[in-house]
Amino acid sequence: xxxxxIKTIALGAxxxxxxxxxxxxxxxxxxxxxxxxxxxxxxxxxxxxxxxYANLQLEDFNYWYxxxxxxxxxTTLSDEAQGSFQKDPMFDNGNASYTYEDALFEQxxxxxxxxxxxxxxxxxxxxxxxxxxxxxxxxxGAEVRFLRAMHYFTLVKRYGGVPxxxxxxxxxxxxxxxxxxxxxxxxEIYDFIITETKEAAKDLPxxxxxxxxxxxxxxxxxxxxxxxxxYAGSISKYGTVQLNGIIGIPSSExxxxxxxxxxxxxxxxxxxxxxLYNKKPDDKSQxxxxxxxxxxxxxxxYIFQKQYNVAGGKGxxxxxxxxxxxxxxxxxxxxxAPTLEMIEEYxxxxxxxxxxxxxxxxxxxxxxxxxxxxxxxxxxxxxxxxYLPGSPCQTTQVEWIRGIIVSDNVRHVATSQPDGGNTVDVxxxxxxxxxxxxxxxxxxxxxxxxxxxxxxxxxxxxxxxxKSETPWPVFRLGETYLNLAEAAYELGKNSEALxxxxxxRERSGLKALTDITMxxxxxxxxxxxxxxxxxxxxxxxxxxxxxxxxxxxLNGFRGSALYPWFDIRDNKYIFEKSSSTPKQxxxxxxxxxxxxxxxxxxxxxxKLVQNPGYTN
Numbered sequence: 001x002x003x004x005x006i007k008t009i010a011l012g013a014x015x016x017x018x019x020x021x022x023x024x025x026x027x028x029x030x031x032x033x034x035x036x037x038x039x040x041x042x043x044x045x046x047x048x049x050x051x052x053y054a055n056l057q058l059e060d061f062n063y064w065y066x067x068x069x070x071x072x073x074x075t076t077l078s079d080e081a082q083g084s085f086q087k088d089p090m091f092d093n094g095n096a097s098y099t100y101e102d103a104l105f106e107q108x109x110x111x112x113x114x115x116x117x118x119x120x121x122x123x124x125x126x127x128x129x130x131x132x133x134x135x136x137x138x139x140x141g142a143e144v145r146f147l148r149a150m151h152y153f154t155l156v157k158r159y160g161g162v163p164x165x166x167x168x169x170x171x172x173x174x175x176x177x178x179x180x181x182x183x184x185x186x187x188e189i190y191d192f193i194i195t196e197t198k199e200a201a202k203d204l205p206x207x208x209x210x211x212x213x214x215x216x217x218x219x220x221x222x223x224x225x226x227x228x229x230x231y232a233g234s235i236s237k238y239g240t241v242q243l244n245g246i247i248g249i250p251s252s253e254x255x256x257x258x259x260x261x262x263x264x265x266x267x268x269x270x271x272x273x274x275x276l277y278n279k280k281p282d283d284k285s286q287x288x289x290x291x292x293x294x295x296x297x298x299x300x301x302y303i304f305q306k307q308y309n310v311a312g313g314k315g316x317x318x319x320x321x322x323x324x325x326x327x328x329x330x331x332x333x334x335x336x337a338p339t340l341e342m343i344e345e346y347x348x349x350x351x352x353x354x355x356x357x358x359x360x361x362x363x364x365x366x367x368x369x370x371x372x373x374x375x376x377x378x379x380x381x382x383x384x385x386x387y388l389p390g391s392p393c394q395t396t397q398v399e400w401i402r403g404i405i406v407s408d409n410v411r412h413v414a415t416s417q418p419d420g421g422n423t424v425d426v427x428x429x430x431x432x433x434x435x436x437x438x439x440x441x442x443x444x445x446x447x448x449x450x451x452x453x454x455x456x457x458x459x460x461x462x463x464x465x466x467k468s469e470t471p472w473p474v475f476r477l478g479e480t481y482l483n484l485a486e487a488a489y490e491l492g493k494n495s496e497a498l499x500x501x502x503x504x505r506e507r508s509g510l511k512a513l514t515d516i517t518m519x520x521x522x523x524x525x526x527x528x529x530x531x532x533x534x535x536x537x538x539x540x541x542x543x544x545x546x547x548x549x550x551x552x553x554l555n556g557f558r559g560s561a562l563y564p565w566f567d568i569r570d571n572k573y574i575f576e577k578s579s580s581t582p583k584q585x586x587x588x589x590x591x592x593x594x595x596x597x598x599x600x601x602x603x604x605x606x607k608l609v610q611n612p613g614y615t616n
Contacts, residue, residue: 160247329463399435417443
C-alpha cells in the first residue's frame with residue numbers, strides 16, 4: 001500500500017483566530033492537524049500558508065554562518081566589511097589565512113526539500129479543495145509556486161543543479177528506488193524558477209489589502225524572476241559548464257537569460273506600484289537612511305519584505321549585535337565593521353572617485369578640526385549607511401581614535417577596547433588614547449574605524465536581544481533598476497542601462513553619468529545595495545571572487561582601516577591608512593563558487609553527484 005510522504009500539515013499558531021498581515025513571515029508552527037480537516041476550512045488553509053512562509057530561507061538580520069557570534073554573514077564574507085570580534089575562524093589572527101569553507105551557507109537537502117515537499121503537497125491538495133472558489137485556488141496556487149521557486153533559488157545559487165521535484169513523492173516499501181532522484185542541470189533549475197515566477201505573476205494580485213499586504217504579489221514574483229534570470233545570465237557568460245551541465249550554463253543561453261531579466265524588470269516597473277523612496281529630496285542622506293528604518297517598510301520601494309514583531313516574540317537582534325561600542329548597553333554590539341576599501345568606493349557628489357585625500361600638496365597630513373570633516377562631499381549614501389569617525393549618533397558622536405600625538409617623535413596608541421583604561425599622563429594632564437567607540441586592535445570594538453549604520457535603530461531604548469523590529473527588504477525597487485541596467489548592458493542596450501543607473505544616482509544627489517560601462521554598473525550596485533547581502537553572491541555569479549584583491553577579488557583580502565590620530569599640540573586630527581588590521585587574509589578557491597553537498601545528503605541518495613573539488 002502506498003502512503004504519501006507528507007501525511008500531516010503543520011499549522012501556524014493562530015488557527016483558532018484571524019491571521020494578521022504580519023504573520024506570513026514570522027510565525028512558528030506547533031499544531032498538527034490532518035489534511036482532511038484543513039481542506040474543509042478556508043481559515044485552516046490560510047494558516048497552513050503562514051507556515052509555508054515561515055520556512056523560507058531569507059538572508060536577513062538573523063542569518064549567520066554557524067554561530068551568530070562568529071559574525072560570518074554575506075556582508076562580512078564579501079569585501080564590504082569584516083567582523084569586529086577577535087574570534088575564529090576568520091576574524092582573529094592577522095598572520096593567518098582563512099580559506100572559504102566547503103559548506104559555507106549550506107542548505108541541507110534534507111531541510112530544504114522538506115519545505116519543497118510541503119509546497120508540493122499543498123498544491124496537490126489545493127487542486128481538489130472544495131472549500132475555496134476556483135479564483136481563490138488559482139491565486140493561492142500562484143502564491144505557493146512563488147514560495148517553491150524561492151526555495152529552489154536558495155538551492156541553485158549554492159549548489160548549481162539540484163533534483164527538481166514538483167509533486168509529492170510517495171513511499172512504497174517495494175519501490176524505494178523511485179524516491180532517489182538525480183540532480184537536474186543548473187540551467188533547468190533556473191528555467192523552472194523563471195517559468196514559475198512568470199506564471200505566478202499573472203495569477204497573483206498586483207496589490208493586496210492592508211490585512212494581506214505582506215504576502216507575495218505579482219511584483220514579488222517578477223522581482224524573483226528578475227534576480228534569478230540575472231544570476232543565470234551571469235553564470236552562463238562568466239562561468240564554465242561542468243558535470244555535463246549539472247553546474248554551469250552553456251554560453252549559448254546567455255542572451256536569452258539576460259533578456260528574461262530585462263523583461264521581468266521592465267514588467268515590474270510597468271506595474272506602476274512602486275517608486276524609489278524620495279520623501280526628503282532636500283536631505284539626500286536622511287532620505288536614503290529613512291528607507292531602512294523601523295516602521296518605514298511600507299515606503300513604496302519595498303516589493304517584498306519581512307516584518308518583525310517584538311510583542312509576538314518575533315523580534316530580531318541586529319541592533320544589539322551591531323551597536324557601536326559605547327551605544328551597546330552592556331555587551332555584544334560592534335558586529336559588522338565596514339572596511340576602508342568600502343568607504344572609498346563611495347565617490348564624491350561632484351563625480352570625483354572616492355579615495356580619501358589625507359595629505360596636502362606637499363605630502364604632509366591634512367589637519368582637521370573634527371574627524372567628520374574628512375568625509376565632506378561624499379556620496380550621501382555613505383553617511384546613511386556607515387557610522388564614520390565623528391558621525392552623529394543619538395545625542396553624541398561616534399568616536400574612533402587610534403591614539404594621540406604628543407610630538408613629531410612621540411605617539412601613544414590605544415592598547416585595549418575603550419573601557420579598558422586607555423589613558424596616558426602627559427605633563428600632568430591625563431589623556432585618553434582611545435575613542436569611546438574604539439581605536440585598538442584588541443577587544444570587541446571595530447578594527448577598521450567604521451560601523452554599519454544601515455538598519456541600525458537609533459530610537460531603540462531596550463538594547464537586549466530580540467528587541468528590534470526594523471523590516472528586512474527581500475526585494476526593493478532599487479535592485480530592480482540595477483538588474484535592469486545590468487541586463488540591458490549585457491544585451492547591448494547601453495542607453496537604457498545608462499538611464500536606469502542615473503535614475504538611482506539622481507535619487508542620491510550624484511552627478512549623472514554620461515557614458516556607461518559594466519564596471520560603472522557594478523560599482524553602483526555595490527553602493528546602492530551595500531550591506532543588504534547582495535555583494536557576496538554578486539562576486540560569485542560574476543566569477544571574480546577567486547581573483548586577487550588587486551584585481552577586485554577576495555584572495556588576499558582582509559580589509560583595511562582608517563586611523564584618526566588626535567594631536568594634543570593644536571587639538572587637530574590627522575588620518576592614516578592601515579592594511580594591517582588583525583584579521584586573516586582570505587583564500588577563495590574556484591571550487592567555492594559552488595557549495596559542497598552535505599555528506600548526509602550524499603549518503604542518503606546514491607544518485608547524487610558531488611560538486612567538483614569536494615570529496616565526502
